[in-house]
Amino acid sequence: MSESHRRPFSLLPGKLLSGKSAEPSPGRLFWMDFFASPVATLSLVVLIVIVLAAVFAPLIAPQNPYDLSVLDIMDSRQPPGSESSTGMVFLLGSDGAGRDIFSAILYGMRTSLLVGISSGLLGMGMGVTIGLVAAYKGGRVETVIMRIVDLQLSFPTILIALILLSVVGKGVDKIILALVIAQWAYFARAVRAAALAEQRKEYVEAARVLRLSHARILFSHILPNCMPSLIVIGTLQTASAISLEATLSFLGVGLPPTEPSLGLLISNGFESMMSGRYWMSLFPGIALLIIIMAINLVGDQVRTVLNPKGRG
Amino acid sequence: QAAEIEELRIGCFTEPPSLDPHWQNTAASNSLSQHIFDRLFHADENQKPVPALAEGWKVIDPLTWEIALRKDVKFHDGTPFTADDVLFTFERSQNVPNSPFSFKSYLGNKKLEKVDDHLIRITTPSPNPILINEIMTVSIISKRVGEKATTDDYNRGTAMVGTGPYRFVEWRSGQHIRLERNEGYWGKKPEWMQVTLRPISSNPARVAALLSGDVELIDFVPPSSLERLQSNKALSLSSKVSNRMIYLAFDHSRVRSPFVKGIDGSEIDNPLRKLEVRQAISKAINREAIGSRALEGMGVPAGQLVPPEIFGSAPELGPDKFSVADAKALLTKAGYPNGFAITLHSSNDRYVNDAAVAEAIAQMLTRIGIRTAVETMPYSVFVPRATGGGPEGLSQFSLFLYGFGGQTGEASVALRSVVATYDKAKGLGSSNRGRYSNPEVDKLISQASQELDDTKRAALMAEATRISMADVAVAPIYFPVNYWSTKKGMTYRARTDERTLAMDTLGGQG
Amino acid sequence: MVATSTRSPEKPDVLVEVEGLQTYFLTRGEPMRAVDGVSFKLHSGEVLGIVGESGSGKTITGHSILGLVEPPGRVVGGSIRFRGRDLLALSDEELRQLRGDAMAAVFQDPMMTLNPVLRIDTQIMEAIWSHHRVSKVEARRRAVDVLRLVGIPSPEKRASAYPHELSGGMRQRVVIAIALVNSPALIIADEPTTALDVTIQSQIIYEMRKLCREKGTAMIWITHDLSVVASLADRICVMYAGEIVEEGDTEKVLGQPAHHYTRGLIASIPSGSQPGEQLPQIKGMITRYPAADQGCRFRDRCPAKTDLCDTRPPDVRVSDSHSAKCHHPAHASAALAQESVS
Amino acid sequence: MNAAASIKPQILLSARGLSKTFRAEDDLIARIARRIGLAGPPSVVRALDDVDVTIHKGEVLGVVGESGCGKSTLGRTLAGLIKPSRGEVLYQGQDIHGKGANNKLRLKMQMVFQNPHASLNPRKRVGDIIGEAVRAHRVVPPRDVDRHVSAIMESSGLDPQWKSRFPHQFSGGQRQRINIARALAVKPDLIICDEAVSALDVSVQAQILNLFLELRRKFGLSYLFISHDLGVIRHVSDRIAVMYLGKVVEIGEASDVFARPAHPYTQALVKEIPSIKRDVNSFQPIKGELPSPLSPPSGCHFHPRCEFAGPRCRSEVPRLTTLANGHQAACHLLTPGDVTQEAAA
Amino acid sequence: MTLYILRRILQSAFVALAMSMIVFVGLNVVGNPVDILMPADASQQDIADAIARLGLDRPLHEQYFVFLKNALTGNLGISFVNGQSALATVVERLPATLELAVVAMILALVIGIPLGFLAGLRPNSLPAKAIMSSSIVAFSLPTFWIGIVFIMLFAVQLGWLPSGGRGLTRSVFGLELSVLTLDGLKHILLPALTLSLFKIALIIRLTAAGTVEVSGQDYVKFARAKGVRRGRITYVHILKNVILPVMTVSAMEFGNIIAFSVVTETVYSWPGMGKLLIDAIRMVDRPVVVAYLIVCVLIFMILNLIVDIVYSILDPRISLKSESA
Ligand SMILES: Nc1ncnc2c1ncn2[C@@H]1O[C@H](COP(=O)(O)OP(=O)(O)OP(=O)(O)O)[C@@H](O)[C@H]1O
Numbered sequence A: 001m002s003e004s005h006r007r008p009f010s011l012l013p014g015k016l017l018s019g020k021s022a023e024p025s026p027g028r029l030f031w032m033d034f035f036a037s038p039v040a041t042l043s044l045v046v047l048i049v050i051v052l053a054a055v056f057a058p059l060i061a062p063q064n065p066y067d068l069s070v071l072d073i074m075d076s077r078q079p080p081g082s083e084s085s086t087g088m089v090f091l092l093g094s095d096g097a098g099r100d101i102f103s104a105i106l107y108g109m110r111t112s113l114l115v116g117i118s119s120g121l122l123g124m125g126m127g128v129t130i131g132l133v134a135a136y137k138g139g140r141v142e143t144v145i146m147r148i149v150d151l152q153l154s155f156p157t158i159l160i161a162l163i164l165l166s167v168v169g170k171g172v173d174k175i176i177l178a179l180v181i182a183q184w185a186y187f188a189r190a191v192r193a194a195a196l197a198e199q200r201k202e203y204v205e206a207a208r209v210l211r212l213s214h215a216r217i218l219f220s221h222i223l224p225n226c227m228p229s230l231i232v233i234g235t236l237q238t239a240s241a242i243s244l245e246a247t248l249s250f251l252g253v254g255l256p257p258t259e260p261s262l263g264l265l266i267s268n269g270f271e272s273m274m275s276g277r278y279w280m281s282l283f284p285g286i287a288l289l290i291i292i293m294a295i296n297l298v299g300d301q302v303r304t305v306l307n308p309k310g311r312g
Numbered sequence B: 001q002a003a004e005i006e007e008l009r010i011g012c013f014t015e016p017p018s019l020d021p022h023w024q025n026t027a028a029s030n031s032l033s034q035h036i037f038d039r040l041f042h043a044d045e046n047q048k049p050v051p052a053l054a055e056g057w058k059v060i061d062p063l064t065w066e067i068a069l070r071k072d073v074k075f076h077d078g079t080p081f082t083a084d085d086v087l088f089t090f091e092r093s094q095n096v097p098n099s100p101f102s103f104k105s106y107l108g109n110k111k112l113e114k115v116d117d118h119l120i121r122i123t124t125p126s127p128n129p130i131l132i133n134e135i136m137t138v139s140i141i142s143k144r145v146g147e148k149a150t151t152d153d154y155n156r157g158t159a160m161v162g163t164g165p166y167r168f169v170e171w172r173s174g175q176h177i178r179l180e181r182n183e184g185y186w187g188k189k190p191e192w193m194q195v196t197l198r199p200i201s202s203n204p205a206r207v208a209a210l211l212s213g214d215v216e217l218i219d220f221v222p223p224s225s226l227e228r229l230q231s232n233k234a235l236s237l238s239s240k241v242s243n244r245m246i247y248l249a250f251d252h253s254r255v256r257s258p259f260v261k262g263i264d265g266s267e268i269d270n271p272l273r274k275l276e277v278r279q280a281i282s283k284a285i286n287r288e289a290i291g292s293r294a295l296e297g298m299g300v301p302a303g304q305l306v307p308p309e310i311f312g313s314a315p316e317l318g319p320d321k322f323s324v325a326d327a328k329a330l331l332t333k334a335g336y337p338n339g340f341a342i343t344l345h346s347s348n349d350r351y352v353n354d355a356a357v358a359e360a361i362a363q364m365l366t367r368i369g370i371r372t373a374v375e376t377m378p379y380s381v382f383v384p385r386a387t388g389g390g391p392e393g394l395s396q397f398s399l400f401l402y403g404f405g406g407q408t409g410e411a412s413v414a415l416r417s418v419v420a421t422y423d424k425a426k427g428l429g430s431s432n433r434g435r436y437s438n439p440e441v442d443k444l445i446s447q448a449s450q451e452l453d454d455t456k457r458a459a460l461m462a463e464a465t466r467i468s469m470a471d472v473a474v475a476p477i478y479f480p481v482n483y484w485s486t487k488k489g490m491t492y493r494a495r496t497d498e499r500t501l502a503m504d505t506l507g508g509q510g
Numbered sequence C: 001m002v003a004t005s006t007r008s009p010e011k012p013d014v015l016v017e018v019e020g021l022q023t024y025f026l027t028r029g030e031p032m033r034a035v036d037g038v039s040f041k042l043h044s045g046e047v048l049g050i051v052g053e054s055g056s057g058k059t060i061t062g063h064s065i066l067g068l069v070e071p072p073g074r075v076v077g078g079s080i081r082f083r084g085r086d087l088l089a090l091s092d093e094e095l096r097q098l099r100g101d102a103m104a105a106v107f108q109d110p111m112m113t114l115n116p117v118l119r120i121d122t123q124i125m126e127a128i129w130s131h132h133r134v135s136k137v138e139a140r141r142r143a144v145d146v147l148r149l150v151g152i153p154s155p156e157k158r159a160s161a162y163p164h165e166l167s168g169g170m171r172q173r174v175v176i177a178i179a180l181v182n183s184p185a186l187i188i189a190d191e192p193t194t195a196l197d198v199t200i201q202s203q204i205i206y207e208m209r210k211l212c213r214e215k216g217t218a219m220i221w222i223t224h225d226l227s228v229v230a231s232l233a234d235r236i237c238v239m240y241a242g243e244i245v246e247e248g249d250t251e252k253v254l255g256q257p258a259h260h261y262t263r264g265l266i267a268s269i270p271s272g273s274q275p276g277e278q279l280p281q282i283k284g285m286i287t288r289y290p291a292a293d294q295g296c297r298f299r300d301r302c303p304a305k306t307d308l309c310d311t312r313p314p315d316v317r318v319s320d321s322h323s324a325k326c327h328h329p330a331h332a333s334a335a336l337a338q339e340s341v342s
Numbered sequence D: 001m002n003a004a005a006s007i008k009p010q011i012l013l014s015a016r017g018l019s020k021t022f023r024a025e026d027d028l029i030a031r032i033a034r035r036i037g038l039a040g041p042p043s044v045v046r047a048l049d050d051v052d053v054t055i056h057k058g059e060v061l062g063v064v065g066e067s068g069c070g071k072s073t074l075g076r077t078l079a080g081l082i083k084p085s086r087g088e089v090l091y092q093g094q095d096i097h098g099k100g101a102n103n104k105l106r107l108k109m110q111m112v113f114q115n116p117h118a119s120l121n122p123r124k125r126v127g128d129i130i131g132e133a134v135r136a137h138r139v140v141p142p143r144d145v146d147r148h149v150s151a152i153m154e155s156s157g158l159d160p161q162w163k164s165r166f167p168h169q170f171s172g173g174q175r176q177r178i179n180i181a182r183a184l185a186v187k188p189d190l191i192i193c194d195e196a197v198s199a200l201d202v203s204v205q206a207q208i209l210n211l212f213l214e215l216r217r218k219f220g221l222s223y224l225f226i227s228h229d230l231g232v233i234r235h236v237s238d239r240i241a242v243m244y245l246g247k248v249v250e251i252g253e254a255s256d257v258f259a260r261p262a263h264p265y266t267q268a269l270v271k272e273i274p275s276i277k278r279d280v281n282s283f284q285p286i287k288g289e290l291p292s293p294l295s296p297p298s299g300c301h302f303h304p305r306c307e308f309a310g311p312r313c314r315s316e317v318p319r320l321t322t323l324a325n326g327h328q329a330a331c332h333l334l335t336p337g338d339v340t341q342e343a344a345a
Numbered sequence E: 001m002t003l004y005i006l007r008r009i010l011q012s013a014f015v016a017l018a019m020s021m022i023v024f025v026g027l028n029v030v031g032n033p034v035d036i037l038m039p040a041d042a043s044q045q046d047i048a049d050a051i052a053r054l055g056l057d058r059p060l061h062e063q064y065f066v067f068l069k070n071a072l073t074g075n076l077g078i079s080f081v082n083g084q085s086a087l088a089t090v091v092e093r094l095p096a097t098l099e100l101a102v103v104a105m106i107l108a109l110v111i112g113i114p115l116g117f118l119a120g121l122r123p124n125s126l127p128a129k130a131i132m133s134s135s136i137v138a139f140s141l142p143t144f145w146i147g148i149v150f151i152m153l154f155a156v157q158l159g160w161l162p163s164g165g166r167g168l169t170r171s172v173f174g175l176e177l178s179v180l181t182l183d184g185l186k187h188i189l190l191p192a193l194t195l196s197l198f199k200i201a202l203i204i205r206l207t208a209a210g211t212v213e214v215s216g217q218d219y220v221k222f223a224r225a226k227g228v229r230r231g232r233i234t235y236v237h238i239l240k241n242v243i244l245p246v247m248t249v250s251a252m253e254f255g256n257i258i259a260f261s262v263v264t265e266t267v268y269s270w271p272g273m274g275k276l277l278i279d280a281i282r283m284v285d286r287p288v289v290v291a292y293l294i295v296c297v298l299i300f301m302i303l304n305l306i307v308d309i310v311y312s313i314l315d316p317r318i319s320l321k322s323e324s325a
């Protein structure tokens, strides 16, 4: 009720309204605000570099760590900087199978990012569709959907993933499946909440009086306005998916050992820490930390920028 | 002088799931039960039977044995030990409610009679040379206590009444088991007044516990810490080759094997049925490297089913010579000059560094042209798939890494389980998942199982071993070496059967 | 009772004197000149209405007096005297002692002004305790008294309620009670009825007026609605773009508005004209001029604009108690009312 | 009477016996619990209670009332946004809530909303906002859409060059013009304005009111004009309906209602119309608070606040009675004769 | 209220049912425990006998039906591995997990709320920025990795704290508690800290966001206008409004802490139910897995219930009657 008495538009400087200059679109404004934070900018750059490095790993990596024929068990556990039997330098040392840690990290990032991003996207797709339908349909459909979401959310992600993986077995596809099943509910809840809030706004009512089709209202009006909260949740869930994959690999239900993800590298090298062979676990750990942190920092800034209260 | 030493704290890799001595027959269970319960015969560090509650045995005829019992033995509750307890034990150990395991496999075909209070007679339907080895698996419990006791009573401790060197004090699941010395023990009293067994399953944590002085002894020293412990002046290590053999199993039976493909991905006939291919695989494996690298020194190369010291082995049989050239030649001879593609399956949480070994083997096979992928999984998933889901089914794998270790301490079990032709009715070939079959081997095994003369029996078993190894029925890779580590000045008498016993821990000058 | 007597300008007891007040918001880029050179006087017992459109700086003026402007906002110029003391020179603690005691505030939205997790009596008693050392019993008694005073039925019971248990009108009464509890000399009421229903709004205005008259409390009533202050204020200030453009006795300002902005405002009230007819309207919208600009801020929208308006700051006294910032103040109201229609 | 009716132009929209109740979502467990007596009855809000209204072609019907009395619910029901619990809405004789109601028909009723900030999709450009429905419903041939939008913008007082701008680049008044343009673009006959000017400053409000009146003249539009501000309502309306707690308590020609308010509530409201010329001392507000719609008072909903209330008011719900010339009010204290006489006098 | 509790209980029963079904089907696919529990030299007949003894030879739906029938009497089956009641096996480990979780939660609250509050009060100050960025770091660290690094650092390199296990406990009302002995405290510190790190970060962020939000509210400004002292504004007006939602979320997170103790307990060999679960999964000990999940569902349910009830008592605005979930 107090809404009517706040007049935010009065804050606009007059020159905006006088006509000529092309105002930046909301997208441009977003990026301008985003880059205002040097930390977030740096994180974004780091993230881009990491993604590029992962994508082009076969070109960058001195070794294909997944190709058993180029690995030699005699090269196992070499410290950083030492030379392999074929004369290649182990920049960050080698692991128990004689795998170059640096190459393994690059390839591992691929797996980790693949798992994180695809489970994030799939989870988002599934959650968004279900959440939107719930919000728009209302009534019994909504009640049933939200009950399921509640149930899912009342159960910690890690347990769901753990049980699921011990059931379906190993593999990237399986782990993505497990993560999607464990995470879609977060998206569904968020998108429903956002959509409900948007739906109450009068522009949706206006679209309904204009008799636009349901699909159009949902996907062209409501969904784009839910994007801010989705982006935020998306980044956070991606980060947590990567972390979760690592954890699951650590618990032994993650990925096959010959194609290690970062989590598996860490977990494989974990015990060697005791004997001072820190590099096998530490470097992948740092790589994992950097990825998750960069995503979180980017997500954090996105949240700050998109939150109208946070804007100057 | 022994009484001066107060407490021994042991960091154990595994905790027995139940204190009931007949619940299962694993190293963890036996480690604990041996402190509290005696057996008729104890296994020495090489798993040779030595008289314990029994004074000795007499073979009356090939089907009848008589065993004399010690007369000076009292249970912890003061009641004397008699033949009734043995009879009761044999009965109960085969029928523990809810137990997944039953001692029937060791005792099922034996008839037990009480001759007098301290003499029992055992009759068997056919001659059984390993009778003593079989009965030494069972912990003798008190009839008086045991009659009313359930597994729960053992777990609570109320039924933990044996004749052993230690008495039970308390069990906190996941935390510790406390024991105190049985001052009325009939045999040699151990040095330690009190013993605490602490399960610390995390390897670094177990090592750290030793390093920080939280415990005096740890078992299953992890390979990653071996170097560090070896170089630590305040600690000492002891080791023993275990009775377990880790081997590669081949699919011998199927013409088309599920995980074999041509190098171009096409379907091909199962090359593992060809002797040369199996030989090539065996020769391609650098067992030394696996022992020193993948296992970080915790494995010795294996050339047969049991370590050469064990009764019934073929002492002269060494591991296959590693030679890439020979392996390639054999492969070419078998008709696979360009190799083929195969998937090697393995567990990843069962044997020390099992996944790493599988990976190393895959590397080595890939090097001779057999393009090998590795798939590892938890043991719980691995076993049913390797075994084929049911006793009748074939293995789902083509080539897989498995381990075998018998509890009776001689070669016959390995022969009967691993290389004897699969025969459910006779209980033969239960671990023969690749379905190797050679009538000659089967004949030798069956002869050996009836032969009471040790020398002849040993020769029969050795011959069976030789033939099956020449066939490369399986490719033995290594025998794991188990390490125990103690504080300096103490020594642990390392055992083949992987048990960790306070009685075998010597405080030295302490 | 004092209301009529204090209104005469000869009476020297000036309670608040604001002189050239400037409050800016120093955000990215150019500072936002929310209040830019506001001056007025307020005598004890007098009710001053500040009217103006949204964003004209009314709230910030009130906050500046109370010392409640928060960063990035800052009072950058001018002076505020309260009973002769310069408020801008006071320490935080001295200012705090004044706030809620000698001068109190009522905010716009009663839903937002009360702390949702504290009981009503707690919120009243803490206002007492912040300024006076009294016993709990005494504080509570005062709280109940003041609740009764503002017309809350069964105040003993209502005192231990939480804000959400009361209706909007009741809540605003509680807020007013909090403002009154220490018998302040000045109440700054910032749109206290805007969020309320029409009938409740009338009740609150009616009661506030009565209370101030009875207690001789001076009041600054901030609103965007001219018709609200018409029945309430002794004097009116009209704000436009951070400035007071017209100031004077209520009858004068509303009856013979001098500034063309005031005239436009009055004319655009629908109830003033014949139903169905075109309403006179002010053309265009508010313009923000650069800081260096000397001219009249309303000139773009003014029907009487001349070149003079572009360059010189306007300031005209229409009469003793009526002034307007305009070079061409309107005298004959009828003629100019027509003119301001675009 | 008959003569008066025949002068009236054709009826555009009529609603009969409209009721709308909102109740809390009921799930299975709640229902079971209620069945076995573990929970009380669900709370019900009667937002509309047996309301009849008609709007004639070219007419402006004003609706006034306090917050929560059901004004918006009425507007939204008439616009077809929510289904009534009971009653029907006929647009040119066709039921708009019925199964067969087609979009073309319903498109003829448009709405303009209160909040100039929330009523425009922040992610769409102004041109799209105005043109989207035009395109979707082929109100004009596709190639004419652009021209159509420009024309509409111009009639709404917007510069057509602003088409590619985003809503946040406009002031409140301009946004309200965009809202109006959006509604106009589909060529409606009736526009329902729900507090369309309440959020605006007086000076801007005047601009928008003028625009409404101008468009009415230009396009012959009808309006349902909802507001809590009697001054605004009086300015724009031909007829006025006064609502109180979900009921229409008085309805009639604007001039009649203002000159001779019949219901005590209306009388008080009319007295309270804010005016700068109000006599300071004579004014006495309505006492008491607006009761909760969850538990409305018995009988006449207004009786707790009414100074004339008698025992009958407490027990019996008054029905609308016609006083004169289509002027109706729901109050026990009135008899048609009374007012007619008064009016005649 | 009754209705509300009823709804919660029914919901939880449904979760438990669904979970047990999934686990039943799932673990059946994985395999059976007999293969793992039997010694390598067991014969085929031994194995078949054991399968029959455990009832695993019956059709799955029959097994499930038997389970359901027993479950209604509170019997969740007998562990395949140790032969004890599965429920008892889990409940026996419950105190250790609860203690770890409680200590972690307390750590998280005691560290998180003050830091978050501090950061929220002056969001642009340097310390606030430092706190907020470190919270992101803590947010990003996978629990198991922190565990490894902590062990490496504090146990192995520095030797200050033990690397695992539970240490000495003391019994209070039949509960074994570590925090009462020095040795126990030393043992619980690292795992609890590891477990709490993520929550600390979460609580910092929640508290800071809440504080910023509340500080800008009109009622805070009005309190200032009343002349209320800064201290009272900060610790009564702001903190009271901030802390309630933070406490609620934290209590909800308690369930998550219990779940995540699976990881921590594995790293630190902490003898709680998390480790039990991992072992049980490894051994395909279905009854224990099911019992664990049901115990978890119960804990979550009770927790949610308590949170909601306490919240409705503490926050005057909330009433359970109107809540539909
Ligand atoms: N926190 C802030 N940051 C930046 N500018 C501000 C802030 N608060 C207010 N302003 C500016 O100060 C000007 C005056 O604001 P103020 O709140 O005093 O207006 P008002 O006259 O009270 O309007 P309303 O009727 O909408 O309450 C506004 O135009 C606004 O741009």
Ligand SMILES: Nc1ncnc2c1ncn2[C@@H]1O[C@H](COP(=O)(O)OP(=O)(O)OP(=O)(O)O)[C@@H](O)[C@H]1O
Residues within 6 Å of the ligand: A001, D022, D023, D045, D046, D047, D065, D066, D067, D068, D069, D070, D071, D072, D073, D074, D228, D293
């Ligand atoms: N979707 C809904 N669910 C439940 N109750 C509702 C809903 N919409 C409206 N109501 C209730 O119906 C009653 C009438 O609401 P309505 O919005 O029509 O009032 P209004 O006269 O428009 O008030 P305002 O002046 O505040 O806009 C109110 O009590 C409101 O709480």
Ligand SMILES: [Mg+2]
Residues within 6 Å of the ligand: C058, C059, C060, C190
């Ligand atoms: Mg204001």
Ligand SMILES: [Mg+2]
Residues within 6 Å of the ligand: D071, D072, D073, D194, D195
């Ligand atoms: Mg409304």
